[in-house]
Amino acid sequence: MYAVILAGGGGTRLWPLSRRAKPKPFLPLLGEESLFQLTLRRIEPLVPAEDVFVVADERHRDVVADQAPQLGDRHLLGEPFARNTAAAVALAALTVSRVDDDVMVVLPADHYITDPAGLRDCLTVAAEAARDGSLVVLGITPTGPETGYGYVTGADVDESPSKVRRVAQFVEKPERERARELLSSPPGAWWNAGIFVWRRDAVLDGLERHAPGLVSTLRRGLEAGEPLAAIYERLPEVSIDRALLEPASLEDRVRVVPADVGWSDLGSWNALQAALAQRSQSADGVVAVGRAEDIGSSGILVHSSAGRLVVTVGLSDTIVVDTPDVVLVCAADQAQEVRTIVDRLAQAKEIDHL
Amino acid sequence: MYAVILAGGGGTRLWPLSRRAKPKPFLPLLGEESLFQLTLRRIEPLVPAEDVFVVADERHRDVVADQAPQLGDRHLLGEPFARNTAAAVALAALTVSRVDDDVMVVLPADHYITDPAGLRDCLTVAAEAARDGSLVVLGITPTGPETGYGYVTGADVDESPSKVRRVAQFVEKPERERARELLSSPPGAWWNAGIFVWRRDAVLDGLERHAPGLVSTLRRGLEAGEPLAAIYERLPEVSIDRALLEPASLEDRVRVVPADVGWSDLGSWNALQAALAQRSQSADGVVAVGRAEDIGSSGILVHSSAGRLVVTVGLSDTIVVDTPDVVLVCAADQAQEVRTIVDRLAQAKEIDHL
Numbered sequence: 001m002y003a004v005i006l007a008g009g010g011g012t013r014l015w016p017l018s019r020r021a022k023p024k025p026f027l028p029l030l031g032e033e034s035l036f037q038l039t040l041r042r043i044e045p046l047v048p049a050e051d052v053f054v055v056a057d058e059r060h061r062d063v064v065a066d067q068a069p070q071l072g073d074r075h076l077l078g079e080p081f082a083r084n085t086a087a088a089v090a091l092a093a094l095t096v097s098r099v100d101d102d103v104m105v106v107l108p109a110d111h112y113i114t115d116p117a118g119l120r121d122c123l124t125v126a127a128e129a130a131r132d133g134s135l136v137v138l139g140i141t142p143t144g145p146e147t148g149y150g151y152v153t154g155a156d157v158d159e160s161p162s163k164v165r166r167v168a169q170f171v172e173k174p175e176r177e178r179a180r181e182l183l184s185s186p187p188g189a190w191w192n193a194g195i196f197v198w199r200r201d202a203v204l205d206g207l208e209r210h211a212p213g214l215v216s217t218l219r220r221g222l223e224a225g226e227p228l229a230a231i232y233e234r235l236p237e238v239s240i241d242r243a244l245l246e247p248a249s250l251e252d253r254v255r256v257v258p259a260d261v262g263w264s265d266l267g268s269w270n271a272l273q274a275a276l277a278q279r280s281q282s283a284d285g286v287v288a289v290g291r292a293e294d295i296g297s298s299g300i301l302v303h304s305s306a307g308r309l310v311v312t313v314g315l316s317d318t319i320v321v322d323t324p325d326v327v328l329v330c331a332a333d334q335a336q337e338v339r340t341i342v343d344r345l346a347q348a349k350e351i352d353h354l
Numbered sequence: 355m356y357a358v359i360l361a362g363g364g365g366t367r368l369w370p371l372s373r374r375a376k377p378k379p380f381l382p383l384l385g386e387e388s389l390f391q392l393t394l395r396r397i398e399p400l401v402p403a404e405d406v407f408v409v410a411d412e413r414h415r416d417v418v419a420d421q422a423p424q425l426g427d428r429h430l431l432g433e434p435f436a437r438n439t440a441a442a443v444a445l446a447a448l449t450v451s452r453v454d455d456d457v458m459v460v461l462p463a464d465h466y467i468t469d470p471a472g473l474r475d476c477l478t479v480a481a482e483a484a485r486d487g488s489l490v491v492l493g494i495t496p497t498g499p500e501t502g503y504g505y506v507t508g509a510d511v512d513e514s515p516s517k518v519r520r521v522a523q524f525v526e527k528p529e530r531e532r533a534r535e536l537l538s539s540p541p542g543a544w545w546n547a548g549i550f551v552w553r554r555d556a557v558l559d560g561l562e563r564h565a566p567g568l569v570s571t572l573r574r575g576l577e578a579g580e581p582l583a584a585i586y587e588r589l590p591e592v593s594i595d596r597a598l599l600e601p602a603s604l605e606d607r608v609r610v611v612p613a614d615v616g617w618s619d620l621g622s623w624n625a626l627q628a629a630l631a632q633r634s635q636s637a638d639g640v641v642a643v644g645r646a647e648d649i650g651s652s653g654i655l656v657h658s659s660a661g662r663l664v665v666t667v668g669l670s671d672t673i674v675v676d677t678p679d680v681v682l683v684c685a686a687d688q689a690q691e692v693r694t695i696v697d698r699l700a701q702a703k704e705i706d707h708l
Contacts, residue, residue, distance in 0.1 A: 016665070293695060293698065293699075295688070295691050295694060295695060296688065296691070304681075308678075308679055308680060308681055309679065309680045309681070309704075309707055310680075310681045310683070311370070311680060311681065311682045311683070311684075311695050312682075312683050312684070313682070313683070313684040313685060313688045313689075313691045313692065313695065314684065314685030314687070314688030314691065315672070315683060315684075315685055316685075318669070318672075318683070320681070320683050322681050324662075325662055325663065326662060326663045326664075326665060327658075327662055327663070327664045327665065327674070327676050327681055328665045328666075328667070329664070329665070329666050329667070329669060329672070329674050329683050330665075330666070330667040330668065330669075331667060331668030331669055331670075333668070334649070334650065334667045334668030335667075337649050337650070337667045337668065338667065340649060341647060341649060341665050341667065344647065345647075350663075353663055
């Protein structure tokens with residue numbers, strides 16, 4: 001078994017902490033280690049460092065080397081720029097030299113999981129299920145009808161909860177009502193968290209059948225020694241879900257392993273607030289990272305990473321983020337607007353702050 | 355006429371902007387000039403620089419010299435430490451060499467007035483009223499039954515609104531109900547804003563009668579060439595209101611000149627927010643000083659004085675203050691708690707931030 005960690009996420013919604021120079025995977029959002037480092041540590045008992053490969057933006061090579069000195073330089077597959085997950089997975093499948101029936105585990109570098117042992121158990125079950133050439137997805141137990149995630153639905157009604165299931169379909173970011181339906185109809189549905197387990201030949205064969213242009217362009221360019229930036233320019237920008245898993249599910253090639261492992265994508269300040277509140281078991285709902293003083297607030301997250309003292313008084317449901325050059329103060333229920341601010345700064349060419 | 359500007363206010367409630375090293379009077383809270391500089395400019399047409407004296411903490415001598423180069427060094431009466439306003443006024447009355455019937459105008463250095471010409475008119479009326487030895491107080495037209503101010507009440511019912519009135523009594527920081535009574539009972543009441551006009555001999559005679567220990571201690575120490583710090587140690591810490599005006603009012607020696615001049619003490623972040631909102635005529639109630647971006651907030655004040663970008667999203671009635679070492683985010687209706695934070699930091703010996 002070998003692991004391919006996808007560390008190309010931008011984490012725009014965690015601005016101003018997440019920046020182009022050091023985006024979300026490389027930030028110690030929950031403590032001393034970055035999400036990338038936590039991801040490595042999580043799979044370490046299952047996949048030793050010599051079998052771990054990281055796909056990340058070439059610009060972050062130094063950050064990866066700093067944070068994971070145990071990985072050799074060859075273990076970083078640097079992308080010239082992000083081209084979504086199908087390109088990243090294909091790059092790893094083509095360039096990491098392994099035998100065909102080796103099992104590849106694909107893991108995002110910027111998620112959080114409270115039960116690492118549970119995750120490893122699920123990955124072991126998934127690796128077994130992948131032996132026959134199936135494409136296996138870990139299915140996160142949903143906590144509600146979220147509209148921001150992709151769902152996979154089971155094909156069979158009469159299976160036991162822990163069993164590997166056949167996948168009927170993928171549903172990308174459904175409306176609220178549809179999400180409710182998915183959750184309530186047997187045999188249930190799970191969130192697709194981008195954690196995949198498959199044989200190297202299964203993913204390459206599948207990509208060649210369902211996304212032939214992508215694989216052939218990449219393969220020929222690499223064989224011709226063309227610069228990766230020139231090859232990447234010609235690749236379609238598509239997710240591995242859409243390029244491979246959706247069409248393969250119609251051919252009954254996809255399986256799901258239910259995974260109740262305390263997963264969070266930490267996809268917004270709200271999600272980080274929830275994860276930190278759970279960890280700290282804060283009674284008054286005041287969660288702080290860094291130097292902070294509070295009087296009488298509730299439901300707040302204070303994140304101070306620039307050494308300054310952040311003082312909060314009488315706030316409710318508010319997020320305060322202090323960085324060396326930007327301070328963000330945001331109503332918790334408006335956290336999705338952070339993206340709007342980032343867009344506005346990009347348009348105004350305020351790139352120092354991005 | 356000569357002016358004594360009291361610039362010893364600490365402005366703790368405007369922390370973290372107001373600090374021990376550079377407190378409220380010396381901050382450009384409303385724009386480019388500090389409140390101290392605005393005070394000088396306000397009285398300039400009435401009192402030229404050679405007749406202006408400043409009582410301030412000796413530690414702020416350089417700040418005063420920087421901000422008011424037109425004042426000679428002798429025009430700063432440096433206090434070794436603050437000993438309330440009776441000591442400051444007595445120091446000025448004893449050390450500024452003027453003839454006895456010269457009229458002294460006492461002005462706080464940290465208030466804001468939207469109608470400077472109106473103020474000068476009131477001071478001219480008050481100077482006339484002070485000729486006979488009366489102690490004259492400017493009475494600010496109250497905007498509501500505030501409990502944080504001292505009130506003066508008129509003694510006569512049948513006077514015209516603009517007339518100089520005899521003062522019946524001083525009421526220091528009344529309860530809300532009592533404040534309502536004061537405002538509704540004829541002949542009315544005004545806020546005592548600490549703006550006083552009186553002959554030099556009148557204030558000295560009054561202090562000698564009502565606070566004899568204070569004047570004699572100060573006079574003898576000064577005559578003996580004792581260090582001011584040693585003298586100040588022995589002075590009572592009392593306001594000029596309590597030491598002089600309250601007892602003198604019982605002897606019918608105090609007059610009030612009503613002054614409807616757009617006064618604010620800028621005594622808290624709320625007061626600054628109100629003053630800035632009025633100046634900017636902000637429709638959405640978003641008032642910003644410095645670099646700020648907002649999406650969808652209302653009733654907020656953003657004060658950024660450290661060059662950082664402050665981004666606010668979806669906030670209501672909130673104050674955000676960014677300084678080089680401290681960020682404050684405070685519910686507008688909890689702004690009085692800022693003092694609690696300052697006390698807490700002082701107890702924790704976090705003096706860097708004070």
